[in-house]
Amino acid sequence: MPADRYQVVEQQLQQAYRFTEEALAELAMERYAVPSRQALIGDDVEELFDWVRDETRWLPYQGALRGARGVLMDGHGSHLDRALLLAELLESAGYRVRLARATLDDGSIEALLGDWQSDVGHVSARPSLVAASSDYATAAQRLNADEGAVQRQVELSDERAERMAARVSDRTLEQANYLAGHLAGQLDLASADEGNSDEWRRAVADHWWVQWESPGGWQDLDPVSRRHRPGERVHEGEFESLWPEAIPEEQWHRLRFEVVAERLEAGKLEERTALDHEAAAAALIGRSLMLDLQPMGLPPAATLMGGDTGFSPDELPTLLGSSEEWLPLLLVDGEPVIQHSILHDGSLGDPESGTAISEAYSEATTALGQIGIGGRRGQQEAEAPPELTATFLRLSVSAPGRETDIFERSLMDVLGGERREVGVEDLSFSDAMREARAFSMLSSTELLAQSHWWPTEYTLGQLLLGTLDNRMVSLGAVHALRRDEASLMGQALERFEPHPVDLMALAHHRHARSPHRDHIALTRLNLLSTFEHLTLEEEGPLFEHGFDIIDNRIEVLPGSAGPRQVRLAQGVLDTVLEAELMRSTEERHLDSAEGSPVNASLALADALSHGIDWQLVTSGDALQSVDADTATHLRESLDRGQWLVMATKPEAVVTWWRIDPETGDTLGMGPQGRGQMTEQILVLMNSIDNAASAVAMVQSIWSCILTKPSAGSMQCCILREGAKAAGGKALGKLSDQWVEIASWAIESKIYLAALDSVFGEVNGAIVDTLPDPC
Incomplete structure (x- = not known):
């Protein structure tokens, strides 16, 4: 084989990386950077405020979990996280801003919770993705490839994604129903919403908003309500003001x-x-x-x-x-x-x-x-x-x-x-x-x-x-x-x-x-x-x-x-x-x-395919003959008040399901208390x-x-x-x-x-x- 074959492969690689750069340019990544988003919205204070108020939603947690950039990507955030996004957008536009904080009274808490519960949870249907022939032609031209080959490759990728989606959806539905059946006699999975929980109320009460230095002095910008205009805020009493960089460390997750x-x-x-x-x-x-x-x-x-x-x-x-x-x-x-x-x-x-x-x-x-x-x-x-x-x-x-x-x-x-x-x-x-x-x-x-x-x-x-x-x-x-x-x-x-x-x-x-x-x-x-x-x-x-x-x-x-x-x-x-x-x-x-994959969903699927049932365990009595190292992890879960669904034969307990009966939080566990694992002899x-x-x-x-x-x-x-x-x-x-x-x-x-x-x-x-x- 000629020595310049290496050069040919290097050229192919360089071309592939050039294509990658072009593909990256096709993505609107700038929407997830605060300065770029601010430039798209404009410099007007009211327009920046309106965008945060209308395009993001409040979530019930205290403090700063994801910050301004995280709210841009998720579209949701706490009072403080949304305030940080608005503050950074305004600073990017050249304005001087500070944060304000107050504890809301019971009446304000109830009103805001009511507004939020009526506004949240709207269903966003996934758009239908249909490719036009011009899309294939454009991609083929850029990649110097045959248009028919591009279309076949897209169809293959779609088929692969659809197979994955079907496998994930079918197994999730089957096993969620199976676990729910085990819990049905002892736990009401369909109980009412937890909208009045103490944690939600504390999150609403810990209220943050933004103030900007207008020509007439500091003006409030409070996006908590979709009805708010600049200058309005939900709290009319005393408040604390501080610069964004002075947020106490304990307010950050x-x-x-x-x-x-x-x-x-x-x-x-x-x-x-x-x-x-x-x-x-x-x-x-x-x-x-x-x-x-x-x-x-x-x-x-x-x-x-x-x-x-x-x-x-x-x-x-x-x-x-x-x-x-x-x-x-x-x-x-x-x-x-x-x-x-x-x-x-x-x-x-x-x-x-x-x-x-x-x-x-x-x-x-x-x-x-x-x-x-x-x-x-x-x-x-x-x-x-x-x-x-x-x-x-x-x-x-x-x-x-x-x-x-x-x-x-x-x-x-x-x-x-x-x-x-x-x-x-x-x-x-x-x-x-x-x-x-x-x-x-x-x-x-x-x-x-x-x-x-x-x-x-x-x-x-x-x-x-x-x-x-x-x-x-x-x-x-x-x-x-x-x-x-x-x-x-x-x-x-x-x-x-x-x-x-x-x-x-x-x-x-x-x-x-x-x-x-x-x-x-x-x-x-x-x-x-x-x-x-x-x-x-x-x-x-x-x-x-x-x-x-x-x-x-x-x-x-x-x-x-x-x-x-x-x-x-x-x-x-x-x-x-x-x-x-x-x-x-x-x-x-x-x-x-050849590896040996170990995963709770795979183990349960295999058991069900052979007609083998698993058991619900709520106490340590069922762990007597389980491997000692595995039993250690199982007891730790039970000591925390969690329930287990696992194989009935002690020697088959390699993976298990861990379920919190209070919240329904669930996760499949495996060796060493981890999730999916594959073992391979080197x-x-x-x-x-x-x-x-x-x-x-x-x-x-x-x-x-x-x-x-x-x-x-x-x-x-x-x-x-x-x-x-x-x-x-x-x-x-x-x-x-x-x-x-x-x-x-x-x-x-x-x-x-x-x-x-x-x-x-x-x-x-x-x-x-x-x-x-x-």
Whole structure:
């Protein structure tokens, strides 16, 4: 094959990315930026006020959850969030503004609740999306493609989206009805609306509005009522005024991240916090959050992939198994947050101390290169020394007027629930436990803090931006193949930008696919995540990855069916979507070892197909013979007053449904108290999901390690696996999601469906058409 074949593929890639930029330009992304929206509305104070009053709606929660930009995207917000939007629009137009706050009296509360309940819940029918022949012709001309081929591609994408919609809708309806049947004898799912709840009244009473400095002095702009004009407000008594930047911190919904190390010392367990970071929920809109836990001394990708004669990739298992110091690294839109490392004895390293971790801190703040210089084996230790037993991620969500919600996810737990129930006073660590701990201390968690519903065009725009952000990955992979250098492939893979594509799709589909989408709202921060980590089993290292919906609680608006019934159906939908999106993820990894998907909706569907019934559990009596680790999570739910629906045979209890009988909040749960999960023995792992992720680097070369090839064959193998990873990450993963989402918007559907075909061809060229380096 001629050498310029690589140049041809590079040109195809550049053309595809140009098409992506054009597709992005087709989306009206400016409507979700305050300055652009202000420019569209104009500079007139009354017109800006009218737009916020008429085009956005109030929601019953206190404080600032989503901020001005979130209200633009969602169309709804609290008193404070809507006031922030109006204030920013006015400031963008050049006016001086301040906020005003007061507590409303009972009469005003009742009046506003009545107005809101009569105005909310209007049904917005989805528009009929019919493409004209001119649309196909325009897309074909832009893409330099055959018009007939474009139309066929659109039809294929429509069929795929329709199949997905049918699968999700049918399973959600069937399983929601099944769960409702189990609850029918003990719970009234169709009970009346909760419109007079104390929380709604408190939210109405905590009233915020805007004042602008007019030529005649400060004038009120209160959009709470659609009847209000500039100068009118619902509260006529005393009020507090403050500048927007002076809003008290406690008025913002906030998310706190903690990475906690648990250590065993003198027969007791104690905790130490290795990383502690907090942010306002509104500041996390559109931002990627990635937590990596990786061993100190892990070489950079270029070295791991054979670019350094001083390191052989087949040394990796030994390096991982003997690690004794690990670094929690939080990436917020690619910016690293590092505080302490975690040592094998459960103590913490200090970045300012001048030890190995300070060197890692310096490097990570500039580029995610080699982290640290190795472990600390060989130090003199006391008899029965302290040992690191677990690390976990603790997420705390605080909001005005509510108690703080705390969620924990295990990152590594060498003890397990059964051992913890027995006690740890007489526990002694073995070398096998230390090796298992070392392998398990390699993980990556991606988080999306969802404070608003994701509109279609915004979601598509984010997916396309992710494609462009990772253009150098695929281009770098082709360059590495041309040069036949594994180190260059490593450098290309290191350029992956964290971009929670699957979570963005989940955030969109939760609302777009909901049968109750006109009657549900987000009034608290929802937490969606994906995870991937290693564990050491008898068969060898086990790779686990999947979705994990941490909190999916919603508000049900007036005019709907019973709130419990709506929340139950939404929880089933969320769980079904986890399984559906993981299904598309697995289809991208056809060369991977066969996985075992674990999901409550899949398990229930399988049971029902075989005529096997599940049971409702409201007490711990039914947990006697359940696996100890699983029983721990089940008891935690029961202790919180939640009910369970699970398999009747104890050995079959791997997944279950968790239902709050007071609210109807529902979610399918699985191993370790997570959601969807797939387990795979590390034989052929081609599913790299993030450059910064140490898990990703290990996966990319593991199949090459296990085949024990010669040095030359090792490099060929790594180049091949790296090319597959680059194509799948930079191209395939994103296009899988955007075509299904684009089916909701005719303006972009045709172009993106055709673009998907272009990317598919280029991806195939990278993975299949280029000569095998081996």
